[in-house]
Amino acid sequence: MRRTQEEICAEIRRRRDLYREKKRRQKRILMTTLPVVCLAVVMAGGLWKIAAPGILSDHIGESTTAAFDGDCQAASTMRTASEVPDAAPSQPILDGTDGKPSESGGISDSDPTGGVEGEEMTFEELLMPWDGVSQMCLTDLRTGRSATLEGTACQELLEEILYPVLIRSTDGAYDPVSCFAELILTVPDGGSLTVSFYEDGELTLDGEIYQTDSEGMAQITKLTDAVFEQND
Amino acid sequence: MENGESSYRRFLNGDETAFDEVVKLYLDSLIFFINRYVGDVMAAEDLAVDTLLELVIHPHRYDFKRSLKTYLFAIGKNKAFNYLKRHRRVEYTEKSDDFADLASLEDSVLANERSRELSHALDKLPDDMRICLHLIYFEELSYKDAAVVMKKSVKQIDNLLYRAKNQLRQMLPGDDFRA
Numbered sequence: 001m002r003r004t005q006e007e008i009c010a011e012i013r014r015r016r017d018l019y020r021e022k023k024r025r026q027k028r029i030l031m032t033t034l035p036v037v038c039l040a041v042v043m044a045g046g047l048w049k050i051a052a053p054g055i056l057s058d059h060i061g062e063s064t065t066a067a068f069d070g071d072c073q074a075a076s077t078m079r080t081a082s083e084v085p086d087a088a089p090s091q092p093i094l095d096g097t098d099g100k101p102s103e104s105g106g107i108s109d110s111d112p113t114g115g116v117e118g119e120e121m122t123f124e125e126l127l128m129p130w131d132g133v134s135q136m137c138l139t140d141l142r143t144g145r146s147a148t149l150e151g152t153a154c155q156e157l158l159e160e161i162l163y164p165v166l167i168r169s170t171d172g173a174y175d176p177v178s179c180f181a182e183l184i185l186t187v188p189d190g191g192s193l194t195v196s197f198y199e200d201g202e203l204t205l206d207g208e209i210y211q212t213d214s215e216g217m218a219q220i221t222k223l224t225d226a227v228f229e230q231n232d
Numbered sequence: 233m234e235n236g237e238s239s240y241r242r243f244l245n246g247d248e249t250a251f252d253e254v255v256k257l258y259l260d261s262l263i264f265f266i267n268r269y270v271g272d273v274m275a276a277e278d279l280a281v282d283t284l285l286e287l288v289i290h291p292h293r294y295d296f297k298r299s300l301k302t303y304l305f306a307i308g309k310n311k312a313f314n315y316l317k318r319h320r321r322v323e324y325t326e327k328s329d330d331f332a333d334l335a336s337l338e339d340s341v342l343a344n345e346r347s348r349e350l351s352h353a354l355d356k357l358p359d360d361m362r363i364c365l366h367l368i369y370f371e372e373l374s375y376k377d378a379a380v381v382m383k384k385s386v387k388q389i390d391n392l393l394y395r396a397k398n399q400l401r402q403m404l405p406g407d408d409f410r411a
Binding site for chain 1: 251252255256259260273274277281284285288289336337388391395
């Protein structure tokens, strides 16, 4: 059964209090342990500086120890730096609050609403369903004429004409012009993909906008002609 | 009741009770919206709570430049996507409780039988079209706000709506769907 609004408000208040308490506790722990950690690091650094020449001469030899003496400070600094884990790239996205991977997939500064976990689909991945297109239905919206192609004929047209056009395309911007043709492709899982062609060279693939150039437009015209020709 | 932005501003200024107003204002519509993605009212309710909690946990991320509703729906959409990456969309075939929950949610969100009919028809549309129509018709967001929530351009929203309305006309003959 669904909870009432009052119950939900109470839950939000409870989780809010838990969150605040957790932040307070983290701050308290940090304030207590930070001086101890700093002191330990300084002492370890000092001890290492004193003991290292002896240790190295035991294991490596005098010449290395002599070289080490002159560069002790730099070596120590480098070691400290290398001990600090590299920032973000290989780590899970953090929510910036409790140091744990975010349940919501992380919220970046550039996107205050939070992102979706994982990567955006690449254009090539988007095209993958086209591999098994079994049917294409093209409608010329200016004349109302439409044609349907099936099987290998439609595969060949896609591979030779439309596919290169889409690969060359890039994201387009908003500019309202009329759509002059629409291509509906039937894919193996029974679903369909719609490609809409616009007069300014933009085309949309299932709602995503791509921009093509004059050569691409010529290819699209060639495609529409070829579909109607083969259909006739 | 004041609008969501001013209630939230009062909450940020220390009025703890103002947050309840934000919850009451947006909770049901958020659950209804997230349910369009996840198809499970209980999960949608949990995700809506998580979404509202973002306002508490990250209070300064909202900049008051756009509507709080758009901001919340954008977070809700992301939460729903993340949920779907871990779970499959649930169809309403299992428990009678689910139907009862959905019915009570519809009662609180949808004004009349006509809206309910339209809402059920939306379930048969592809995801993007369903969400787009939901935001424009049920939440009455502008094309621009719907584009923000769906992370699409206004032109894509326009295009999606056009195609969605065409499909709806076939499903519900005799109806007129105007933007």
